[in-house]
Amino acid sequence: MKQYYLAKTFILSAISFTAMATEVEFNGFLSAGAGQIIDHDDFNDYAGYDQHFNTSPDTTLGFQVRAEINEKISAASQLLAEGKDSFDVEAEWAYLSYQATPYWTIRAGQLKTAYFMFSDILDVGYAYPWIRPPSQTYNPIRLPTFQGLDTVYNHAIGHWDGLLQVYYGRLKDSIMSSQGTVDTDIDTMAGIAWSMTYNYKLTL
Structure with a gap:
């Protein structure tokens, strides 16, 4: 039986610093991966990798900035550069946030969708337990x-x-498929996402 091998390494780092006391905060993250298909007689491509050593498909560089306008209102944005897109820089999200109470926040702008558990942190590779979701x-x-x-x-x-x-x-974006790029434009979208986490401590 034919076997296929994929050699993978995963490197990550996080960089953060604060400027102007607590008024403006800058954060950066880097998720880096490298891979190569070792046996490629019948298996020439996988997830952007081929028989040549490549670092682009799973490498992402992000830069975040958050500014406190006052005690209740803040602004945040994230710039993203992905290796699979030739490291072209794009504004992934940008929004204004209003802290109504210590437990309740209202945000407006370009936001991350909340379809699945890790949807809002898909870009931050070291935040989930896989090389890729x-x-x-x-x-x-x-x-x-x-x-x-x-x-x-x-x-x-x-x-x-x-x-x-x-x-x-509203949702307006493009989806890559086997048939090419499909433009998506949804005038009205709405939803609810609810997650629960159990705090369990084991003492030995």
């Missing part, structure tokens, strides 16, 4: 951002920590 879940629907507003409420129920997000807006 499962393609069966995250690749079929590749609409990472929308234009609109959302409200995020953090709450607790016993030992459970919850996060409730309600969002509304």
